[in-house]
Amino acid sequence: MSNSQDLFRLRTFFPMTRMLALCLCLIACAASAFAASPNRQVLIRDITSVEGVRNNMLVGYGLVAGLNRTGDSQQTYFTVQTLANAMQRMGVLIAPGMVEVKNVAAVFITANLPPFARPGAQLDITVSSVGDAKSLVGGVLLMSALHGPDGQVYAEAQGPLVMGGYTAGNSSNGKEVNSTTVGIVPNGGIVERDTAVDLHGFKSVSLLLRNPDFTTAKEIADAVNQNFHKTVASALDSTRVDVSVADSGSPSVPDLISRVQNLALEVHTPAKIVVNERNGTIVLGGDVKLTPVSVIHGNLSIQVVTSYDVAAVPLNGAGNDEKGKDRHGDRLQPLLVPETNLSVNDGPAQTMRLDDGANVEELVSGLHAIGTSARDVVAILQAIKAEGGLQAELEVQ
Numbered sequence: 362m363s364n365s366q367d368l369f370r371l372r373t374f375f376p377m378t379r380m381l382a383l384c385l386c387l388i389a390c391a392a393s394a395f396a397a398s399p400n401r402q403v404l405i406r407d408i409t410s411v412e413g414v415r416n417n418m419l420v421g422y423g424l425v426a427g428l429n430r431t432g433d434s435q436q437t438y439f440t441v442q443t444l445a446n447a448m449q450r451m452g453v454l455i456a457p458g459m460v461e462v463k464n465v466a467a468v469f470i471t472a473n474l475p476p477f478a479r480p481g482a483q484l485d486i487t488v489s490s491v492g493d494a495k496s497l498v499g500g501v502l503l504m505s506a507l508h509g510p511d512g513q514v515y516a517e518a519q520g521p522l523v524m525g526g527y528t529a530g531n532s533s534n535g536k537e538v539n540s541t542t543v544g545i546v547p548n549g550g551i552v553e554r555d556t557a558v559d560l561h562g563f564k565s566v567s568l569l570l571r572n573p574d575f576t577t578a579k580e581i582a583d584a585v586n587q588n589f590h591k592t593v594a595s596a597l598d599s600t601r602v603d604v605s606v607a608d609s610g611s612p613s614v615p616d617l618i619s620r621v622q623n624l625a626l627e628v629h630t631p632a633k634i635v636v637n638e639r640n641g642t643i644v645l646g647g648d649v650k651l652t653p654v655s656v657i658h659g660n661l662s663i664q665v666v667t668s669y670d671v672a673a674v675p676l677n678g679a680g681n682d683e684k685g686k687d688r689h690g691d692r693l694q695p696l697l698v699p700e701t702n703l704s705v706n707d708g709p710a711q712t713m714r715l716d717d718g719a720n721v722e723e724l725v726s727g728l729h730a731i732g733t734s735a736r737d738v739v740a741i742l743q744a745i746k747a748e749g750g751l752q753a754e755l756e757v758q
Contacts, residue, residue: 401630405568405581406622409602412567413558414476419515419550421470423505425488425497425522432466433492440467440492447503466494470505470518472550477557484550486518490542497544498524507550515556520549560614566604566621573599576629584626594621632753634742639758641735643742646753651719654750656731656741670698 424443425432433440438457444465445457472486488502500522507516522544570578578596585594585604594604604621611617635644714727728738739757746755 401628402625403628404622405584405624405626408572408577408628409568409570409581409622411618412569412601416476417474417509417515417556419472419474419484419507419509421505421507421518422491423468423470423518424503425466425468425490425494425500426464426503427499427501428464428466428494428497429499430463431496431498432463432494435462437462437467437492440465443467466497466500467491468497468502470502470507472507472516472518474509474515474552474556478552478555479557480552480555482552483548484516484518484552485548486546486550488522488544488546494542496541497522498541500544502546502549513554515554516550516552518546518550520546522546563614564606566606566614566618568602568604568621570600570602572631574629574631575599578602580626584624585621588620588624633756634751634753635756635758636739636742637758638736638739641739643735643738645725649720649724649751649753651724651745651752652750653714654745654748655714656727656745670700 422443424440424447435441440462441457441460444460444462445455448455467490468488469491470486470488472484474484475482478484486502486507488497490497502519502522504517504519506514507518509515523546524541524544568581570581575596575598578599578601581602582594582596585602586592589609591608593608594602596602604617606614606617609617611620630646630648632649633646634649635642637643728741733741742751742755743757745751
């Protein structure tokens with residue numbers, strides 16, 4: 362009976378072993394295939410925009426009223442003048458020099474006008490203080506016109522402000538969270554002018570790449586032509602791909618744009634490193650390669666520390682006795698005497714070696730291993746680029 366059980370266990374064990382080995386082999390093949398293909402599938406709508414279909418910036422100037430004595434001061438003359446002009450339009454004549462504007466603040470108003478905006482559509486607007494107002498909390502924006510780049514009025518704005526911060530206490534003992542001089546008015550703008558683009562007059566749809574690249578532009582054109590089974594798209598340069606409306610046979614331009622934007626293709630990520638020296642931020646592309654290079658890095662720190670000791674000095678400059686008084690019996694004057702110490706610490710040099718074809722992960726791991734900081738990495742990357750060992754574009758911001 363035991364022999365039968367052992368035979369059954371063996372028959373069960375070997376198929377499970379072979380299945381486990383097959384699964385491990387498939388996982389390894391999938392991992393290697395994923396590592397060998399750094400490209401990624403994206404939709405055309407995520408990497409392009411349609412020429413002529415874009416937002417437009419609007420700006421205006423107005424007043425925020427209802428503040429709790431946190432508005433502009435009397436010295437902010439343009440606020441006083443604006444308030445006087447607004448009151449005059451309402452039939453009230455006042456002298457600007459006699460106006461107290463502590464509850465009023467002059468502001469700039471900004472908004473984005475989306476494409477195909479129709480009259481009556483609502484916009485979110487941002488309100489920013491212009492003068493020396495302490496806070497816009499609790500204020501209400503009075504009706505103001507929003508102008509486009511051409512000087513025309515495209516929207517009107519009004520409404521209570523929503524703030525993302527607050528202040529408590531006074532200048533000597535208080536707390537401030539976020540900014541209290543910038544707020545938003547949700548749906549506070551109303552479109553007054555039709556800015557919709559007439560798509561029916563388009564003879565071709567131009568796709569503009571957000572990241573210019575000749576290879577990506579060509580692959581977009583190839584993907585569109587393959588989907589339509591004929592030549593309807595062509596890449597003009599690294600930033601523009603034109604799609605013919607007449608040759609596509611689409612019933613309308615929106616149908617053509619929707620069909621093209623939902624096509625998927627592989628995007629080749631450029632080898633690029635972005636470095637910000639001001640805050641030490643470094644972003645490295647995954648396909649950045651390096652030629653054989655050695656990095657020698659050492660830490661040098663210089664520290665200057667000044668301490669103050671208390672010394673007793675006679676008031677009249679005479680000597681003093683053992684009782685802490687000078688010969689004339691006058692008391693001594695305490696005086697702070699600075700004492701400066703200089704220390705220099707030169708750490709031992711650390712060495713890192715990268716072989717041919719090293720990638721970003723190996724570079725970052727090696728730099729961390731030798732104890733480099735973010736700002737040290739910036740200098741090392743610039744030196745490697747100057748030496749010719751970095752096969753990527755280095756952008757320093």
